[in-house]
Amino acid sequence: MAVTGLDIYKLLPQTNCADCGVPTCLAFAMKVAAKQAALDDCPHVSEESKEALGTASQPPQKLVTIGSGDSALKIGNETVMFRHEEKFHHPCGIAVLVNDTDDLDAKAAAIKNLFLERMGQNIGVDVVAVRCGSGDGQKLKDAAMKMQAALNLPMVLIAESADKLQAAAEGLAEARPLLWERNGPSDALVELGARTGLPIVVEGDLDKCDGDVQKARQAGIEEMVLCPGEVTPRGALQFLTMSRRAALKRTYRPLGYPVLAYAWSQDPVQLSLEACHYVLKYGSIVVLDEDRPEYVLPVLVARQSVYVDPQVPVQVEAKVHEINEPHDKSPLLVTTNFSLTYYCVLGEVEASRVPTRILTVDTEGTSVLTAWAADKFGPEQIKEAIEKSGVFDQLAEGYQKPVIPGLVAVISGELSEELGRKVIVGPREAGGIRRFFNSEWPTLVGS
Amino acid sequence: MPVPDVSERLSGAINEVTIGATEEQGGSRTRTVTIGGETSFPMLSFEGRYPHPPAFALQITAADVDDWHAEAKKHVADVAGDLEKWAGKCEEWGADLICLDLAAAHPDSGGRSPEQCADDVKRVLGASGLPLVVWGTDTDEVDNNILPKCTQAAAGENCLFGTAKELNYRTLAASCLADSHKIIAEAPSDINLSKQLHILLKDVGVNLQDIIMHPTTGALGFGMVYIYTTIERGRIAGLSGDTLMQQPVVVNIGKEIGRVKEAVSPEEESPQWGKVQVRAPLWEAATAVGYVEAGAELLVLRNPEALQQAKTALEALWPKPPESA
Ligand code: B12
Numbered sequence: 001m002a003v004t005g006l007d008i009y010k011l012l013p014q015t016n017c018a019d020c021g022v023p024t025c026l027a028f029a030m031k032v033a034a035k036q037a038a039l040d041d042c043p044h045v046s047e048e049s050k051e052a053l054g055t056a057s058q059p060p061q062k063l064v065t066i067g068s069g070d071s072a073l074k075i076g077n078e079t080v081m082f083r084h085e086e087k088f089h090h091p092c093g094i095a096v097l098v099n100d101t102d103d104l105d106a107k108a109a110a111i112k113n114l115f116l117e118r119m120g121q122n123i124g125v126d127v128v129a130v131r132c133g134s135g136d137g138q139k140l141k142d143a144a145m146k147m148q149a150a151l152n153l154p155m156v157l158i159a160e161s162a163d164k165l166q167a168a169a170e171g172l173a174e175a176r177p178l179l180w181e182r183n184g185p186s187d188a189l190v191e192l193g194a195r196t197g198l199p200i201v202v203e204g205d206l207d208k209c210d211g212d213v214q215k216a217r218q219a220g221i222e223e224m225v226l227c228p229g230e231v232t233p234r235g236a237l238q239f240l241t242m243s244r245r246a247a248l249k250r251t252y253r254p255l256g257y258p259v260l261a262y263a264w265s266q267d268p269v270q271l272s273l274e275a276c277h278y279v280l281k282y283g284s285i286v287v288l289d290e291d292r293p294e295y296v297l298p299v300l301v302a303r304q305s306v307y308v309d310p311q312v313p314v315q316v317e318a319k320v321h322e323i324n325e326p327h328d329k330s331p332l333l334v335t336t337n338f339s340l341t342y343y344c345v346l347g348e349v350e351a352s353r354v355p356t357r358i359l360t361v362d363t364e365g366t367s368v369l370t371a372w373a374a375d376k377f378g379p380e381q382i383k384e385a386i387e388k389s390g391v392f393d394q395l396a397e398g399y400q401k402p403v404i405p406g407l408v409a410v411i412s413g414e415l416s417e418e419l420g421r422k423v424i425v426g427p428r429e430a431g432g433i434r435r436f437f438n439s440e441w442p443t444l445v446g447s
Numbered sequence: 448m449p450v451p452d453v454s455e456r457l458s459g460a461i462n463e464v465t466i467g468a469t470e471e472q473g474g475s476r477t478r479t480v481t482i483g484g485e486t487s488f489p490m491l492s493f494e495g496r497y498p499h500p501p502a503f504a505l506q507i508t509a510a511d512v513d514d515w516h517a518e519a520k521k522h523v524a525d526v527a528g529d530l531e532k533w534a535g536k537c538e539e540w541g542a543d544l545i546c547l548d549l550a551a552a553h554p555d556s557g558g559r560s561p562e563q564c565a566d567d568v569k570r571v572l573g574a575s576g577l578p579l580v581v582w583g584t585d586t587d588e589v590d591n592n593i594l595p596k597c598t599q600a601a602a603g604e605n606c607l608f609g610t611a612k613e614l615n616y617r618t619l620a621a622s623c624l625a626d627s628h629k630i631i632a633e634a635p636s637d638i639n640l641s642k643q644l645h646i647l648l649k650d651v652g653v654n655l656q657d658i659i660m661h662p663t664t665g666a667l668g669f670g671m672v673y674i675y676t677t678i679e680r681g682r683i684a685g686l687s688g689d690t691l692m693q694q695p696v697v698v699n700i701g702k703e704i705g706r707v708k709e710a711v712s713p714e715e716e717s718p719q720w721g722k723v724q725v726r727a728p729l730w731e732a733a734t735a736v737g738y739v740e741a742g743a744e745l746l747v748l749r750n751p752e753a754l755q756q757a758k759t760a761l762e763a764l765w766p767k768p769p770e771s772a
């Protein structure tokens with residue numbers, strides 16, 4: 001029987017201390033009931049209460065933490081199969097593979113190069129997977145230590161057998177790496193995981209994972225990550241779909257863990273496409289043996305896209321943004337407050353080095369044409385935003401001419417009438433802004 | 448405790464739609480393309496049917512390709528301006544269909560006359576045996592002027608014509624009915640608008656089985672995820688039995704890629720993103736694979752390299768029909 005929020009509330013200290021990150025015990029109880037939080041997130045809950053609720057209060061898919069400190073990666077705890085049903089909660093980790101036989105400095109440099117920024121967010125590679133290619137556990141440890149020092153990212157340690165993971169696991173226990181014994185876990189790995197308290201990978205088909213998870217749980221291991229092993233993308237899709245369904249729809253605990261998907265394709269293009277596909281369909285960590293940005297970038301952008309909360313518009317503040325210290329003869333660009341739109345424009349303006357004001361009109365976070373079609377970016381709204389901002393007061397006579405996106409050229413006449421000022425139609429794509437600043441803009445202002 | 452069986456049997460099926468007509472069928476295509484027919488979510492053939500692989504069309508146009516991004520343009524440089532040659536190339540490049548984009552009819556792009564457009568259609572049909580998609584200009588008056596002539600020119604060939612929109616569907620619907628073509632119903636990113644449009648089309652006599660829907664298209668990182676989710680939601684409805692959402696989905700990806708800086712910005716400008724000759728086709732292919740994952744079954748691309756890449760990736764995913772069946 002489902003446990004209600006009220007059932008859970010009765011078992012809480014009811015002090016509303018907010019240490020759980022939720023303002024009240026009742027609100028926290030509701031979250032636990034909705035499987036969006038674990039009872040353990042309340043540091044004050046009694047052992048008896050915990051037992052009373054037992055596993056019923058646990059979310060259907062376990063939250064697993066890899067790494068420690070600021071860069072720790074939290075995965076799992078997902079609640080839906082399709083993002084519109086709620087949202088995907090914990091962005092998957094994207095891991096680049098490093099062999100302990102590689103030129104480690106070069107690898108670290110390549111991975112550093114993959115810390116990218118997009119739309120004001122860091123979208124870079126956020127996990128390093130270090131593999132014991134040498135067959136020597138000591139070497140794996142040295143390599144892992146080196147990567148840890150160079151990058152300070154959560155790690156997956158990979159070896160063919162548990163003994164080769166031991167030195168690295170013990171030496172780096174504080175950094176909480178995920179231990180992946182190929183085709184594991186053997187009893188030795190279970191023992192190592194239990195002793196060090198580190199999360200482990202359980203590899204195999206669903207039946208094998210089912211059994212091995214129960215074995216590891218009995219040994220005291222709580223945090224695990226499933227992995228379908230070396231299968232085709234088709235096999236992986238089946239594994240990812242079925243394990244997630246078993247967890248979310250049947251609360252089947254032995255499969256209620258996040259999943260690591262390894263892109264096995266040899267050809268880098270295919271590897272990239274395979275990885276994109278795992279990002280969209282339920283991978284919690286996606287490992288790529290590839291560190292060139294042209295292949296990794298689409299994977300990073302796919303993750304950024306699919307983990308956007310579909311209920312919340314992705315927007316920036318509606319105001320005048322001052323770029324490169326604008327003065328009274330600087331251009332005034334008008335755009336929407338949709339993050340994607342704003343950052344496209346901002347990127348071009350920054351690259352141009354031209355001091356500029358960008359007025360973001362409140363379109364409830366929608367793109368230029370979407371907003372225009374929905375009557376949120378018409379002459380009236382733009383006029384109102386301009387007037388409210390008082391931006392014309394900062395501009396010299398002859399420069400009080402807003403530049404609008406080329407895609408809404410049709411509104412220029414009406415806007416110009418409303419404002420009683422000339423309106424300049426800019427290029428259709430943000431990419432044209434630099435050329436526009438150099439060629440057309442100077443001829444259109446000043447008089 | 449055994450692992451629970453969580454396979455899902457869904458009550459609905461996506462319509463199976465065939466584009467193109469061979470000689471026996473009254474046309475002149477050397478083959479036809481069938482899409483749809485699924486009873487499962489994309490690629491999940493272990494629990495349902497996914498009988499046809501997603502189909503790929505390559506876009507060709509009589510309009511100037513100056514505004515195509517360099518990496519797509521380099522493939523077509525030799526054939527742009529010669530629709531017949533270009534159409535022949537598409538076949539070589541492995542396209543399943545050709546998509547003739549009628550942008551050239553727009554006054555801003557040369558204002559090709561209805562007769563010229565109809566002639567373009569005829570010439571493309573003559574130059575290649577692939578089934579044909581014909582895509583209008585996105586401008587109602589222009590479309591209403593040119594499309595009827597084009598459907599007529601292709602009578603008997605069972606082409607796919609688009610696009611019909613809520614405020615402009617009558618002319619195209621009538622001419623597709625008259626000349627027996629399939630029709631693209633376009634409703635921007637909203638399944639209710641889409642259903643409404645299907646009802647309107649049905650009311651003027653279009654068979655629901657003859658519709659392919661276009662929820663509009665954004666590229667990966669450039670609006671894709673919104674459309675991805677629209678398609679997923681529609682697919683759930685269709686597979687649950689909603690006959691107004693059982694139409695296969697087309698997305699028109701090629702022309703969106705040039706807008707994405709990450710995909711096309713030259714290395715001199717963006718060295719941090721790596722080689723542009725890798726990025727550009729890969730971006731197009733990744734967008735295609737993403738849409739297939741949501742439920743799309745017809746993908747219009749520009750870059751032949753992207754077509755090969757996406758097809759190869761989908762072969763690793765697309766399940767061959769079960770052997771026993
Ligand atoms: C994703 C999307 C959506 C998402 C919205 C996402 C969002 N937050 O905006 C959703 C699903 C919600 C949506 C809804 C609708 N959409 Co919509 N949508 C799209 C889609 C696929 C991509 C839009 C996008 O993200 N573009 C990327 C951004 C960055 O582009 P951008 O804002 O234009 O910015 C670029 C340029 O304009 C330029 N730029 C921007 N600012 C400035 C400023 C200056 C000065 C300059 C020089 C340049 C510049 O730089 C940017 C990069 O080049 C487009 C189709 C397409 N491929 O464009 C349709 C599209 C915009 N949608 C459309 C419509 C009609 C709608 C709806 C009204 C449909 C409906 N009736 O329900 C609704 C409105 C919902 C509402 N009430 O708000 C139509 C608009 C038709 C038209 N020509 O007017 C489009 C074009 C689809 C189509 N072909 O029919 N949509």
Ligand code: SF4
Pocket residue numbers: 012013014015016017018019020021022023024025028029041042043044045
């Ligand atoms: S931490 Fe525990 S006691 Fe404090 S508000 Fe949250 S649920 Fe209540």
